[in-house]
């Protein structure tokens with residue numbers, strides 16, 4: 001029995017799937033999953049301007065089954081549209097960690113791939129998948145709505161074929177991602193999400209989940225407290 | 234009084250002040266170069282007597298060769314319908330942590346905002362400005378990044394990694410002499 005916060009949870013490995021028919025529905029589930037996706041667009045940069053036409057009647061993303069969602073907790077896709085400054089990156093990571101698994105990240109624009117035209121800037125993070133596991137990159141400065149839709153279809157087919165597994169990487173190699181985050185934000189970087197607890201919950205703890213960076217985190221970690229709500233009269 | 238009249242009157246008035254160079258660029262643009270010690274007095278006069286009530290920006294220029302910062306105060310008048318830019322130069326104080334100048338917050342309230350920005354980007358401390366904490370670069374601990382002696386490229390190469398991308402089709406093109414290979418004369422050492 002492992003624990004998520006202080007709630008005991010049943011890890012999946014303890015109830016092994018022995019029934020030969022257990023995976024019969026997996027393909028169906030993947031198919032359905034790939035056709036019902038809610039997208040949180042984190043419009044960080046100029047690439048966001050191509051989203052309104054992609055989402056609305058001109059190119060109509062909804063015919064693919066993709067709809068915008070307003071909160072990370074109910075979204076499946078995190079769309080990062082353009083350059084991420086170090087300051088924004090913090091917020092993107094906080095947003096990403098709040099999303100429920102399975103979750104997918106799409107990096108739109110050359111800026112998320114390799115810094116793009118801001119490669120020389122002191123303020124922007126260059127390679128997004130050093131900090132978050134990115135499923136699909138859509139390069140271009142900026143990519144046209146056709147390209148955005150191509151990228152989304154690529155993601156859909158990845159999910160359908162059981163290849164959209166980047167989110168698992170975040171748990172399996174948390175130490176790597178955390179290390180890169182600490183490199184930018186300092187050693188006392190901490191998010192309100194217990195990623196290691198979640199890794200246990202999903203049974204995705206790997207050897208690389210722990211390392212020197214998670215130890216640094218433990219040293220600086222402050223216990224999380226619930227926000228107190230006060231009414232001012 | 235129509236606006237042309239105000240402008241003529243202003244020109245006459247400014248000529249009376251010492252250590253000041255007034256250049257009228259056009260009907261609606263005046264450049265004033267003024268000594269750092271008399272700039273606040275000039276702004277006081279402009280606002281109080283000459284209807285320049287709107288400070289739209291303070292810009293800063295770094296002149297490392299002259300060891301100076303140039304501050305430009307852009308003031309608008311709605312009655313004279315013209316823009317006045319007051320230029321002044323202050324020592325750069327490279328040996329110390331930051332340069333210093335006085336705040337004009339007491340004359341123009343928006344100045345507090347611009348001064349905070351300049352403090353962060355150029356490291357000029359404005360005495361008696363009300364908010365001098367971090368503003369936009371809350372995650373930044375390095376030197377003021379807009380100073381010309383801050384080498385952003387070196388900082389970037391030190392801090393960030395680059396994605397590797399060299400697929401077969403690109404290698405083929407590169408072998409034929411095209412592609413995105415960096416020419417020897419463009420390599421930065």
Ligand code: SF4
Pocket residue numbers: 045046047081082083108109110111112116117118140141142143
């Ligand atoms: S790749 Fe181009 S369009 Fe996209 S965020 Fe960067 S600069 Fe803007």
